[in-house]
Amino acid sequence: MDLRSVVSLYESAENLGAPVASVHLDTTHDDRLSATHIEHRWRALRDGLAEHGCDEATLTVLDKAVGGVPDLPGPQGESVFAADGRLLGVHTLAAPPLRDHASLLPIPDALALVVDLDHQLPHVVVAVDDHGADVDAFPVSAEQPDTRRTFHGSTLHLAGLLADGPVTGVTRRRREGPWAAVADQVAQDVLAAVGEVKARMVAVTGDPQALESLRDRLSPAFSAPGDIPPDLVLVTGGRPSGGDPATLAELRRSVDAALHDATTARHRAALERFRGDLARRRAAEGVPDTATAFARGRATALLLAADRDHDPQLYASATDPRALATQAPALDGDPTAFAGQAGALLLRSAVAAGAEFSEILTPHQVPDGTGALLR
Structure with missing residues (x-):
């Protein structure tokens, strides 16, 4: 990410x-x-x-x-x-x-x-019933002022539905009428929504036939050369009416499951790339070598396991994100030096370096659950 x-x-x-x-x-x-x-x-x-x-x-x-x-x-x-x-x-x-x-x-x-x-992807949810269709576009996160609560992924989706109105970062298009009458318009709405958030997934709920109908209408646009088209998937839940809690909960579970499958595939692909680059000596593994890679400005991506219960400590500078060391004496000349769990300090270095991030899923055989791709 x-x-x-x-x-x-x-x-x-x-x-x-x-x-x-x-x-x-x-x-x-x-x-x-x-x-x-x-x-x-x-x-x-x-x-x-x-x-x-x-x-x-x-x-x-x-x-x-x-x-x-x-x-x-x-x-x-x-x-x-x-x-x-x-x-x-x-x-x-x-x-x-x-x-x-x-x-x-x-x-x-x-x-x-x-x-x-x-674990989130920008996505579009298309909810269809006998009375029309809603097309909602969701980025990974909603940009809000720092003092306001932000939502991510499926919680952003639910926040938009529960508010029944504009939520920062969310766009909604509503078409009223039977599917046969609105299908072409909905397909155009989906294309516009995909473009707005650069969606990687389009989840369709409410009518299995609507998925195939949309697939037929969207295939020419999605087959054009250029960006990789989003996946079209059928999910359960139906078109929420009046913020019905049961419908919302079911829709959230099904969208979550679809996002989980998509992001799991992405994480596995990232780990395979890491292993290949490691064999070619274009990756670092373990906390010490990963810290060295960021300290030398060589890292382009950080890979971390989420479970850091046994995370070793690193030493860092409060003023220089690249100043990392496994031993305190290495930063003796920095009055702002401090110690912390490796995951938190490496992540700060990755953010400062403009690097990408991917979780290392368990089970894995990566030392310290830590690695980096190198330039």
């Missing part, structure tokens, strides 16, 4: 020059006690941040932001960032993070957020 979507987070933190509290929390609301459980788990993370020296103004800002979106059906998580009493970003994730965790570092720890983004 392209890491430009998180550049502003790092820039905002750098401009403040204060320690950044990064919180990643499972905020699934699946029963009446969910809000209480989320509050208890946040309190445990809050206590840990306070013990590590997080100021009360920043904790208070986090208190107001943490908690998820109760009206959003299905699993969700959130990543929240704050520093110096200011909110830097609050993001609803399409899936809960692997575990609840919080950190206080001179830089954001955005790995859980990036992993969630890496």
Whole structure:
């Protein structure tokens, strides 16, 4: 994935020059006690941040932001960032993070957020019923001011549907009438929507015959030379009417499943490329060699496993993203040097370098679950 979507987070933190509290929390609301459980788990993370020296103004800002979106059906998580009493970003994730965790570092720890983004693709959802069709176009994430909540992937889709109106980054086209009367117009709407977000998938729900009808109409455009055409897939759920929770939940599950299949194939392809480049000595593996590659400006892509429970430490400069070392003495001359988990520090270097990112899926045999492609 392209890491430009998180550049502003790092820039905002750098401009403040204060320690950044990064919180990643499972905020699934699946029963009446969910809000209480989320509050208890946040309190445990809050206590840990306070013990590590997080100021009360920043904790208070986090208190107001943490908690998820109760009206959003299905699993969700959130990543929240704050520093110096200011909110830097609050993001609803399409899936809960692997575990609840919080950190206080001179830089954001955005790995859980990036992993969630890496499981999304820009896509279009076409919902058809006897009364017409809706064509909704969704980028990977909605660009919002830093102090507003953003949504990603299928949560962005649901946010658009629940709002029943404009959501930043989302476009909706609605056609009323029986399929035979609107099919040609819907096909044109789909082509326009695909172009707007550079969609990699078109999910059709509500009528299996509509998928084949659209395929026939779109095939000439998708067969033209140039960009790779998006995949057309049939999903369940139907055309949501009035934000019906059951329909929304089913549609989310089916769109999530289709996105999962597509991104899994992409991740496997990236890992195969990495293994091939490693054999040709055009890749680095393991934390030490990957850190060296970024420190020397040779890395073009970062590959990380999401599960970093046993992540080794690295040492970095708070002012220079390329200054990375496995031993503290290597950065002795830098008064801003600090230690942190390798994943968070390598990700910050990758963002600064304009590198790409791909998750290493488990099971794998990559040392430290860490690697890089080299220029």
